Amino acid sequence: MSILSEILPKKEITNYFIVLGLEERYIRAAVAEITGNRVRILGIGKSEFNEVENEIEAVDIAISMAEKTVPEKLLIHNVIFALPQFYLEGENVKPEYLIRLKKIAKELDLKAYGFVDYVSSIINYLETTESSPPTVLLMDLSSEFMTLSLVRVGKIQQHIIVKRSDSIVNDFSSSLPQFEADILPSKIIIFDFSDKSEELREELLRFPWHKHSIFLHTPKIEIFTNEKIMTAVVEAAATSFLPNISETLPKISREETLQAETEVSEPESVSEELEKAETDQKGEKFGFIQETLNEKIATIKKETKPIDGKFVAGKIELQKVSAKLRDRISKIKFGYKGIILGIPPALIVILLIYLIWNYPTASVSLITYPLPQQYPMEILFAKDNAQGSGNLPVISIRSITNEISGDKSAKSTGTTLMGDKARGEVTIYNKTTTSKTLARGTILISGPLKFTLDEEVKIASAGETSEGITFGKSTAKITAAAIGPEANLAGNSNFTFSEFSEAVTGAKNSLPLSGGTSREITSVSKEDRDNLEEQLTAELVKQAKQKILGNINPRERILDSPITTTVSSKKFNSEVGSEAKDLTLNLTLKVEGFVYNQAELEKLINPQALTVPAGYTFDPTKTTVKLEKSDADKNGNISAKVAIIAYFIPDLNLNQIKKDMRGKSYSEALAYLEKIDKVGGVKISQTNKLPFLSKKLPFKSQNITISIVSR
Structure with missing residues (x-):
């Protein structure tokens, strides 16, 4: 090994993996990298499909979209699934969906490391971004199911899954009686559902909140975007499966060529990997201790890192130095010089004890459920x-x-009839001995149909001839009163006038009437x-x-x-x-x-x-x-x-709780608080801390501040 390799900074190793979010007719994909303690999303893709047979093609499209920013020579085979609640039965994937996951992994040559669920991932994301365990109603709307997840102080209390109908308002209303809670949270988060999210939110805003006592007032409704969803599941995947991935993922140095490093080991049985999913990572989120994702990753790497040989050697050298120091001190004769030499160590010990006792401070928030x-x-x-x-x-x-x-x-x-009116010409007969003038719009009748004169008509009077009486007559144009082909009357049809009897006047068409049409339109x-x-x-x-x-x-x-x-x-x-x-x-x-x-x-x-x-x-x-x-x-x-x-909140003896918790480790404090009746969750924040006591509460009870947070 050259001297330069010891002096120059170490090359950062990068691991890549895919997170694949599956829903009933919707696919989300993200490609992420882990470099040191950092997790970064490189690309996001999504795709929709109508038939189950097209699911693999949709997955391939979504992954291809997410891989656009990834080097072409890098082949990523490692995948973690993100699943909605209706895919799960307890801690396991339902058999009918497990078959689909296996098929996806096999057809696309992917190696599955397990799965995370959407709800838990989003709860973790909200805890990190809002710095406190969320109390919220999560709504996941797929094409066939509506999943409502009641979350209080970061804990999932209940899942309600109902079949979707045409109305989200009706679906939501029918799900409310299934909740065991007396009052639901005043905040609802809808998972992003393609381009219909805002439309569904608007529809939900019409819900009659005031008619349901389970809501104290109109809740705030937010949309959890696709980008946030993918960030949440990638972070959950990174923190849950990082040790396993880090051991087998292709490690890429930014300074090395990709060609020599892109070989991936043969995939193991997908079913074995999926059945092991999350078994070690699930658990009650009673305590919430502020910790960033990078800190979580650092902790995981620290726990899985093998012991370094240099550290052991250093420990041996330290033991040798300590032995020599004890040997020299034993030879000192404690006279005036001994007292002088003993003062600095004594001061250091006193200062250290003073710091340990007085410097650390912490705040503990006890999260409780109020009684209304x-x-x-x-x-x-x-x-x-x-x-x-x-x-x-x-x-x-x-x-x-x-x-x-x-x-x-x-x-x-609505529906409306559209079309044209029938038109034609008739001969009008005057059977009286006086001439007649018929105004424009005069109504003619033939059976149930009505027609009107297009213009004024003058008709001569009837006269006597050697052959008898000859009626006065005149031709005129008429138009049907209503549209439709019914008014297209055949020739030689008889007409009467609404104003005159048949003995006074009448009309007949020699040619058929035509032009009458109709059709029904949406209006x-x-x-x-x-x-x-x-x-x-x-x-x-x-x-x-x-x-x-x-x-x-x-x-x-x-x-x-x-x-x-x-x-x-x-x-x-x-x-x-x-x-x-x-x-x-x-x-x-x-x-x-x-x-x-x-x-x-x-x-x-x-x-x-x-x-x-x-x-x-x-x-x-x-x-x-x-x-x-x-x-x-x-x-x-x-x-x-x-x-x-x-509202009434639990009456807790905070001074006694302080005394009982002082000097305890975080895990001991959480175990103690979990046994206290009416405490639903805990948040611990350390303000002043010593490096060697970073996971301990102060020994001095006055340095512990306790507050009650009512949800």
Whole structure:
């Protein structure tokens, strides 16, 4: 080995792998690299398919899209699957889906190392980005299934899987009774579903939240983009399977040629690899300790790294030095010089003890589930500090107006007959002895059909001849009153006039009438326009309320009703009865909502009058109001029957918990806290730490700060 190789920096080794996200009719793929402690996504691809037979082709397309930025000579065979919840049964892949995974791996020459699931991966991602365990309702919408995952403090409490119908609102509504929880989170995250995500979100915004007591108020709805999904599953795959991948992945030095390094070992049985998936990585996420992905990778590499021979040699040398030092100290005669020599070590020991005792500090957040209780009450929400009548409590409200615009399209459902009217010529006979003038538009009748004269007609009177009476006659053009081929009458058809009897006048056509046609077309009906306006108005009101929530003060809340709307502009692309398969509406609304101050509401509750459950204390900061019935007067004041929802949090002896936890390692502290009733999760953050005590809580209880976080 040359001297230069020891002096120059080591070459970084890069490992590559594929993460393949499979869904019912949708494929996501990502190619990632691990260099040192860093994980980086090189490319992302996606593809759709309609039939199961086309799944492998779709997977190949998605991988090819993701591999566009990868060197052409590099062949990546190692893959980790990312699977939705309906693919799984407990900890294992369902047999019918396992067959498909094996087929994909075999046909595309991939070596499977296991799988991660979408829900757990996204929970880990949210914990990292939000610095706390999430409480959220996750919604995965595939082409055939809707999966709802209830997550509280980073723990999956329940999965609900329902078959999709034409309406996401109906599917969502039918799933709610299946939840075992009394109250669901106020945040919903929808996994990105191709280009329909925003459309599905808009449809979900029309859901009648106020009719379902399982929601305290309208939840915030977000879309988790495809890029975030792939980042989440790649990070989960890297941290879960890094040791196994690192041992067998093709290692590529950035300074070496690719040609000599792209050989991959023969794939093992895919079924064996998949059945081993995740068995060592699953577990309850009771404790949450702040740790970055790089730190996780570093920890894994440290745990799997073999012992270095240089370290052992160094340890032997240290033992020799210690032995010599003890030998010399034993020869010192402790007189005046001994005392002088002993002072520095003593000071170092005292300083070290002082640092260990006083310097480390840590904060521990105990995450708990609040216990809600409802109290009925009548309240007057009043504008401009108006006074209520009688003993009715008054809460001040102020109005906020937002102007919001949007457009929406829907299919037309009306039908209209289109076509031409029959036309022709008739001979009109006057059977009286006086001449007649018939005005334009005079109605002629032949059976059930009606016709009109195209122009004014003058008819001479009837006269006597040697052969008898000769009727006066005149020719005239007529048009059918309605479109359709029914009015194409044959020649010699008889006509009468609505104004005269048959004895006075009549008409007959010598030639057939022609030109009458009809066809049924899809057109816009009045109901189409009314329904579209109602739907778009509801969506815009939801969006306006979300904007209001973003603009009010932290201690203010919005009343679900009344919400008043004023149309600023409205434009349909088609009129009623016009031919159109699609109807579009552009609408601008002024939406007025009312907000109140949470502090005023809290004052209405007398803590002494509450029935506090044993082991709990009242938390005034979480008090909410649920409007059950309201009636606005002409002044804009709102008399309402409401349910005041008070929350109670566990009454914990925090001083005792501090004393019991001091000096414990993180794992010991988590094990201790997990046994405490009513604690649902823990977050530990160390502010001041010593390098050799980085995973221990301070020995001094005063240096531990404990707070209760109520979810």
